[in-house]
Amino acid sequence: MPELPEVETIRRQLLPVCQAQVIRTVELSDAGGGLLQNCHPEEFRQSLPGQSIRTLHRRGKFLIFECDSVFPVFHLGMSGIFLTDAAVSRYPQHIHVRLEFHSGKELFFQDMRRFGKIWLHRDFPPFPQLGVDPVSDPFSRNDLQQLLIRRDTGLKLFLMDQRALAGIGNIYASEILFSAGISPLRRTRTLSAAETAALYAAIRTVLAEAIERFGTTYSAYRTVDGHSGDNQHFLKVYQREGQPCVRCGREIEKIVLGSRSTFFCPQCQK
DNA sequence: TCTGACCTGCGA
DNA sequence: TCGCAGGTCAGA
Numbered sequence A: 001m002p003e004l005p006e007v008e009t010i011r012r013q014l015l016p017v018c019q020a021q022v023i024r025t026v027e028l029s030d031a032g033g034g035l036l037q038n039c040h041p042e043e044f045r046q047s048l049p050g051q052s053i054r055t056l057h058r059r060g061k062f063l064i065f066e067c068d069s070v071f072p073v074f075h076l077g078m079s080g081i082f083l084t085d086a087a088v089s090r091y092p093q094h095i096h097v098r099l100e101f102h103s104g105k106e107l108f109f110q111d112m113r114r115f116g117k118i119w120l121h122r123d124f125p126p127f128p129q130l131g132v133d134p135v136s137d138p139f140s141r142n143d144l145q146q147l148l149i150r151r152d153t154g155l156k157l158f159l160m161d162q163r164a165l166a167g168i169g170n171i172y173a174s175e176i177l178f179s180a181g182i183s184p185l186r187r188t189r190t191l192s193a194a195e196t197a198a199l200y201a202a203i204r205t206v207l208a209e210a211i212e213r214f215g216t217t218y219s220a221y222r223t224v225d226g227h228s229g230d231n232q233h234f235l236k237v238y239q240r241e242g243q244p245c246v247r248c249g250r251e252i253e254k255i256v257l258g259s260r261s262t263f264f265c266p267q268c269q270k
Numbered sequence B: 001t002c003t004g005a006c007c008t009g010c011g012a
Numbered sequence C: 001t002c003g004c005a006g007g008t009c010a011g012a
Helices: A004-018 A030-035 A041-047 A141-150 A155-160 A170-180 A193-212
Strands: A023-028 A053-059 A062-067 A071-075 A080-083 A095-101 A106-111 A117-121 A253-257 A260-264
Touching (some): A004 A053, A004 A062, A004 A080, A004 A106, A004 A193, A023 A041, A030 A041, A030 A117, A041 A117, A141 A193, A155 A170, A170 A193
Antiparallel strands (some): A062 A071, A095 A106
């Protein structure tokens, strides 16, 4: 699913499409109603028409539409995407929300697996459970060190814990640890100062480069215009089990951590 | 702290 | 036909 770079790509592409658009109508499928977390379908349908979209925000993997007096929030789950043209959808039967603007433009939310979630807030949502966003929040090496000390868990699970760092998922957790040269099996409290510095640098660069490449496409994820991202061509370990490490040539290994596939180089990552 | 369930599509 | 897939959360 969309991790931080994919959601940020969607936000950047949606902004020029949506900003200052006034919503005319809202269509919500039956399944789409099931995605709503804190309001009834009828309230969702009635609250949006007439609202102008002022801007879009991202916090971790959440996308927040700032309108005049409501704040619809989307979490894309594993397979949620936004499209500006329903004709490019590969799964039109899974389009659950359609917004029509006064300009005549449209916006579609598609979610094949229906793990996505939608909220409707009357004020900017607080996200009390969410940790620091390593791309858009102030985030220093010392902040990372404090987070590492506070927890006692496996490093990969730590990176994916949204209460600590908001936005990293399964692909980028493996890629970040490879970039830092640290094993996914290490515990949070065992990192040296040099390793913490390497991990900090890896978090920043891996996410930033993925954003520059419009995210990673494996199956469902598409950019707003229906295209694939580019970052899958640059992955060093994810889904490269049995292939040679780009640094040392040793075979990339796959293990399961927290019931999720984890890829690493046993030679380069200590 | 960890596992399984949620849901659908795809490839082996 | 089965296992797996980029996320999250309840329950053990």
